[in-house]
Amino acid sequence: MLVHRRFYAWIQANPGKVDFWLAVAATLIFALPFLLMRGGQFVEFVLSAAICMALAWRRRRPVAGAAIQAAACILQLFLVPVTALPADFFALVAVYSLAAFAPRWASVGGLILASVGGVLFIVQYSVIPFMETGYQLKTALEQDAPVWVALEAGLLVAWMFGDLTRTRRLALQALQDRARRLEVERQQERELAAADERSHIAREMHDIVAHSLSVIITQADGARYASAEDPAVAPKTLGVIAETGRGSLREMRRLLGVLRGDEAASTRPLPSLADVEELLGTVKRSGLETALSITGTPRRPLPPGAELTAYRVVQESLTNVLKHAGPEASAEVTLQWTPAGLKLGVLDNGLGAASALHDDGEGQGIKGMDERLSLYDGTLKAAPAAGGGFRVEAFIPYTEA
Known part of the structure; x- marks a missing residue:
């Protein structure tokens, strides 16, 4: 970074220190010489020092600093009646600071007070001395008119520059506040998105693991008893277990690929309604008799996410049948x-009312289905069927454009 940029950055970061050392420098230049003069002009030194040192508060406490300067200038008219003080120049700085950093009432009030003070200044140090030398009041006023106009114009210009600085400062502050709010909102959106993604991944993990393990456990238990009478059952059962495990492993790898940001994994096709028959085939091989009935014609395709939701509802329902419906059950x-949309139903003839516990131990199965369906304005009903068994009914409406 260049030296002047580093210096500018330091000034912007330390305005209080800058104002203090400028006030000290002004005191050394405009006040200290009065004290060093022969005989020492103590009153002039004190008044000048007050005007100069008040500059140290021109940004942090502009009203207090301007009040100190105004008090010193008013006392000057009475205590130093002959000559003005060089430090009076800083009245322009006070007007600028009030316009830039003080409330609006103090800004306007400071301009009016400085204008009146300018008139008194000219009267005290110019009009009265002219009249004491024999000039008439009219002549003295005519002589001082250009000075008065120049002084008032200088005060007005200082106030205008201060007001422009105020406007720019407030606009910059508004932009900074807006940037901070946007950053907070972005952070909140990131957190909400992360929470939603975690919930989505948790549902996917549950659907994949619960279904696959249910099939594997069912096959393993069945093979353990059946192989005692017919050893030829074991190879077939182990084949189903291996196929189910490999399918689950593929799905797990796809999910882990999404988490790692693996584009090749994340772009693989997700299950849809077209894969329901394959899902039923897997379930049949695990020993559960299933039947599929499709009626009607879709008015238009469902979104891919809605089809995935329908597939997961069927998968979760059949998994619950495998886990809870008991032996010799069918679905x-x-x-x-x-x-209006797709109506989906899964009915089994298993344990009936006892199957109200059709869920995993922590109630994540039905809850997960309901959460998935709510994303697409769908509904879910899951309860024991009147004639025995358990019924799951879901509805996914078309998404209107």
Whole structure:
């Protein structure tokens, strides 16, 4: 970084220190010489020092600093009646500081007070001395008119520059506040997105692991007893277990690829309604008799996410049948296309009312299905069927453009 830029950055970061040392420098230049003069002009030194040192508060406490300067200038009219003080120049700085850093009432009030003070200044140090030398009041006023106009114009220009600085400062502050708010909002959005993604991944993990393990456990238990009478059952059962495990492993790798940011993994196709028959085939091989019924014609395709949701509902429902419906159970899956959307049903003939516990131990299965469906304005009903068994009914409406 260049030296002047570093210096400018330091000034912007330390305005209080800058004002203090400028006030000290002004005191040394405009006040200290009065004290060093022969005989020492103590009153002039004190008044000049007050005017100069008040500059140290021109940004942090502009009203207090301007009040000190105004008090010193008023006392000057009475205590130093002959000559003005060089430090009076800083009245322009006071007007600028009030316009730039003080409230609006103090800004306007400071300009009016400085204008009146300018008139008194000219009267005290110019008009009265002219009249004492024999000039008439009219002549003295005419002689001092250009000075008065120049002084008032200088005060007005200082106030205008201060007001422009104030406007720029407030605009910059508003932009900074807006940037901070946007950053906070972005952070909140990132946190919400991360929480939503964690929930989505948790649902996917549950669907994949719960279904696959249910099939594997069912096959393993069945093979353990069946192989005692027919050893030929074991190879077939182990083949189903291996196939189910490999499918689950592929799905897990896809999810882990998404977490790692692996584009090749994240772009692989997700399950859809077209994969329901394959899902039922896997379930049949695990020993659960299933039937699929599809009626109606879709008015238009569902979004890919909605089809994935429908697939997961079927998968979760069949997994619950495997886990809870008991032996010799069967299930029927129905997909009915209506003008409003897709009606989906899974009915088993298992344990009936006891199957109200169709869920994993922590209630994540039905809860996960309901959360998935709510994303697409869908509904879910899961309860024991009247004639025995357990029924899951879901509805996914078409997404209107």
